[in-house]
Amino acid sequence: MAMVILPFFLLLLLPVAAAQIGHFCGIRDNYTSNSTYQANLRFLSYTLPKKAASSTTLFATDTVGDAPDTIFALTLCRGDMNASACKDCVATAFEDGPRICPYNKNATLFYDPCLLKFSNHNFLTSTDNSELIAYVNVQNFTTSIDSTRRLLFTLLNTTAQLATDITSRFTTSRLDVSSFPTLYCLMQCTPDLTTDDCGVCFQDVLQYTLKYLVGKAGGQIYGVRCKMRYEIYQFFQGDPMLSITNLAAEVPATNNTAPGPTPVTVYGSPPVPPAAAPPPEPVVQTTVEQDGHNSRKRALLIIAVIAPLLSLFMCFICSFMWLRRRRKGNTDLHNEAARNITEENALVWRLEEKSSEFTLFEFSEILQATRNFSKESLLGQGGFGPVYKGQLPDGMEIAVKRLASHSGQGFTEFKNEIELIAKLQHNNLVKLIGCCIHGEEKLLVYEYLPNKSLDYFIFDGNRTTLVDWNKRRVIIEGIAQGLLYLHKHSRLRIIHRDLKASNILLDQDMNPKISDFGLAKIFSSNDIQGSTKRVVGTYGYMSPEYASEGIYSIKSDVFSFGVLLLEILSGKRNSGFHQYGDFLNLLGYSWQLWEGGIWIELLESSIAKEIHITEAKRHINIALMCVQENADDRPTMSEVVAMLSSESVVLPEPNHPAYFNLRVSKDSWGEATDRCGIWRKMSHHHGWRNLN
Known part of the structure; x- marks a missing residue:
């Protein structure tokens, strides 16, 4: 993929409470001076800041006026801010809007502490997050790329799990590993998103971060629906809600030399990609050394001379590229529409051939x-x-x-x-x-399956008694048989890739049926594994090799089955970290109980008195074998079915599961305050910034 390098000049910014870091202005709809739309916008500027400040999540939406002058607005402040600072930031955004986007009916303004979006079109019901501003820190880590990749994945994946599980959709975290700088992360979704929608918004951040930001000491992505930032210094207020430690063995020590002068880190953003393609590589940036007062004076003098020339050159280049992309975009849209129609007709024709069964x-x-x-x-x-x-x-x-x-x-x-x-x-x-x-x-x-899905029963304290141990055993064995069929006995070898409790439907006799094959992958009989740049699935159920590297195989489904088995036995969600003492997830908690010989405490109370102790230990053993960190250590579904159906099959001791050493910092737990957003489509880029 070609790297796009745009000319830019450096701008040193003094820290301010609400520095404007990026914006999008509408290009079609405009209002006039002293119009009804302008009056409605002024009314919003008084009411929305107060509404956001009075909200416990510092989030607010509003709709003002009648058509055609209706305004839809949304604002969100970082969760670690206080109400007064939030109100001031949103008020500043309203003041800046008419200056930055004069007479535009549609505007999106990003500040470090808050964001504001208003439009004459109703975007409030949409989860679209395509308006994004991205920045990358040009300072590099000194550790290996593989080590950095693992650690960034651990940090972002676990922080995202926590953020989606909290009502306020905001989380901060810290990762402490020997021979590696301490990393701090913030992730946040708008609180009106469902857990699934927030997870979807967070999913792509992993693949893009691991592809483009590996080796970089910081990065941040600002979007309307979710945002993300990580740095090697604490940039948010208060103690991190999540502390990730005890990972020293995973990162080899490096021979770091003594640190030199502290660089001024320049942030820049990647260029605009086509709508349906993955984002291009980030713009190459530079680092300016702090060589003293004289060096800075020379640098500022050079900037003062060349900045106007570069600005004019940039305007010319951007205008040319915009016109060219617009023409190309129209052609691409036309071709895409024609291609979809052709594919739809072909699909209908193929299905009509077998209309007797479909x-x-x-x-x-x-x-x-x-x-x-x-x-x-x-x-x-x-x-x-x-x-x-x-x-x-x-x-x-x-x-x-x-x-x-x-x-x-x-x-x-x-x-x-x-x-x-x-x-x-x-x-x-x-x-x-x-x-x-x-x-x-x-x-x-x-x-139609009348008993809904498995999560409806096992995670609700009022319904757990409706699925006793005998029913749960039938459900477990049925899921295993279904997966075995997909992996081995069907006409195709199929990897489901999204096995979870909500995708297990129950018929009138409570028999399980695996559903939702939209993300499934078809293998040939000779294939062992595949890889993808587009990691999709659900946090908490994804195997580590798939989530971090995009590698999937039948062992990916085995991992998801192991998580599901632990959830069925315990009646607890894997991501419900607040239920498991020091641990972020059910895997770590289960492993602690197993090693301590008190695994019986894992069982949900309604089945603990029904299940035989030997049978309980066997099922927990099988589950822990399925969630082992190394994919090669996990059994196949053929072996799982054999272990479930015959007590004569000897079970080996499992190795530690993935993510087992992720712990929660209890003393810092409180109401959600911040989150680390995600990057789905790169649709624009803006400027530069000194964040040191």
Whole structure:
């Protein structure tokens, strides 16, 4: 991938409470002076700062005025700020808006302590995070790339897990490792996002950070829906909510020389990528040494002379690139639309060939079955869109998954799920009855399973008694059989990649059925593993080699099964760290109990008195074998099924699980205050900044 280098000049900024670090201005809609829209904007400038400051999460949205002068607004302050500083920052943003984006009805302004977005279009119901500002620290680590990659993954992955699990969606963390600088991280989503939506916003930060920021001593990404920052110094207020320690063995010591002069770190942002392509490599930046007063005077004098010339040159280059990209973008959009139509027609043709076992529904049939997608028919909200209950004219009950236009699942995933699951036939896999393709509408029609999903029962204290040990054992064995079929006995070798409690549906007899194959991968019989640059899945269930390096195999699903087995036995979520004493997750807590010989304490109270102690130990042993850090140490699903079904199979002692040494700093735990955001699509870049 070619590296794009844009000319720039250095600007040294003095620390200020609310320095403006980036913005987006609308280019189409404008208002006029003394108009109703301007009056509504002034009204918002009085009410929204107060509303944000009075919120416990320092987050506020508002809608003011009637069409066509309606304004939709959103603001969010960093969780470690106090109410007064939050109010001042948002007020400053309103003051700067008319100057930075004069008479624009749409504006997004980013400050280190807060952000403000307002528009005449309703963006409040969208989870889109494409307006992003990215900065990269040009100071490098001295440790190896592999060590840095592992540590950055550990820091960002665990911080993201914690942020998605907290109502305020804000977390700060610290990573302490010998022979490596202490790292500090902040991650934050807007609190109105669901756990899944926040997780989706955080997912891409791992792959982009591990690809572009490895070796860099700091980086930050500001978005409307989520943000991220990590540094080698503490840049947030208060003690970190999460402390990650005891990882010294993972990082080899380096022969560092004595430190030289402290550099002034210049932050810059990567260039704009095409909408559907991964972001390009970051812009190459430079580091300015602090050589004394005379050097700085010379530097400032040079800047004063060349800055205007470079500014004019930049304006010319940016204008040329914008016009060129706009023309290319229109062509790309046209080609993409034509390609999707062609693929849709081909898909419909292939499905019609096997219409005897698969139904192509008319959109009118789906509307009638779901009563026009009424709220009463809504079963739940999945990662790719809502799911509705419906009833066909013959009385058959169905579940309809409606692909949301703003979801991460595109036509590729939709086609993947149809063509893959239509070929699968197993009692422990959900049955796909048919689909509907109607313009922008893409719908999957499944058999309706009345008992919802596994998480509905095992994580709710009021419902755990409805699934006794006998039922849980049937569920465990059924999931294992379903995975074994996918890995070995189906016509294709399939890696699910998103096995979790919410994707295990239960029929009327509480038999489990694995669902949601939108992220599944098909292997040939000779393949052992694959790799991807686009890591997708759910935090807490992803194996370490997949989450950090994009390497997936049947052992990735085995890891997810092990996590799921521990959750079924304990009735606790893996990411529910606050339930496990010093540990961030269920894996570390389970390992501590296992090593201490008190593994019986892991069992959920409603089944502890039903299960035989030998059987309990065996299931915990199997689960810990599945979540071992090294993929080669984990058993295959064939071996898991054999171990579950026969007590004569001797079980080896498991090695330590992945993520087992991640601990929570108890004395710093409190209400959520900060988070480390994520980077999905690079759509713009702005300036430079001295953050030392």
